[in-house]
Amino acid sequence: MKKLAPPCPDSVPTTTRVRWQRIQRRANIARVLELLQGYDEQPMRLSELCRQAGVSERTLRSIFQEVFGVGPNRYxxxxxxxxxxxxxxxxxxxxxxxxxxxxxxxxxxxxxxxxxxxxxxxxxxxxxxxxxxx
Missing domain, CATH: 1.10.10.60 (Homeodomain-like)
Structure with missing residues (x-):
């Protein structure tokens, strides 16, 4: 899957930037949840999940806190x-x-x-x- 580069922040209105960030977060969480489907009986390490999803640990923690109300390890x-x-x-x-x-x-x-x-x-x-x- 090809990642799209975010638009240049200076040239984009704030509302568009916020909307873009939400779209990116939804795409990231969807990718993470899809990856987890393949690990039903195996524990998945957070570092491995980040690597396979193509997101940083900080981003993943932020997304999980926002979407699920808990960090990724707890989830x-x-x-x-x-x-x-x-x-x-x-x-x-x-x-x-x-x-x-x-x-x-x-x-x-x-x-x-x-x-x-x-x-x-x-x-x-x-x-x-x-x-x-x-």
Whole structure:
């Protein structure tokens, strides 16, 4: 995808410049979210995400704060917790474990993951697994 160079700031009215910045931010966030689709079960490092999206870390932090109200690392962490929850809700408690599913999504500290999961969803991962759809 070819990037367009921003117009010269001195020759463009402020409203046009602001509009251009909004368009760029939307394009950047769309590109980042599209990239994340390929990383459903792998944790993605912020530096790698910036590199692949072609944006600086500062720009990415600013965009995430503006769009989602949290920084990109927090967003990525919450996203992984949602992926764990989805996997737990369709897993069979007879054949799967919380530990195995958490590891699949890059969580190596099971205690911290369970505490974060409980804070976000109001239940522990084991409870989600026990009432799974399976």
């Amino acid at each position: 990525l962490h919450i996203r992984r917790l949602h992926r764990v929850r989805a996997a737990l809700s369709i897993a069979s408690p007879d054949t799967e474990t919380v530990n195995r599913i958490a590891l699949r999504f890059g969580f190596s500290d099971q205690g911290r993951m369970a505490a974060d999961y409980h804070r976000l969803f109001g239940e522990y991962p084991s409870a989600t697994l026990m009432r799974s759809l399976f």
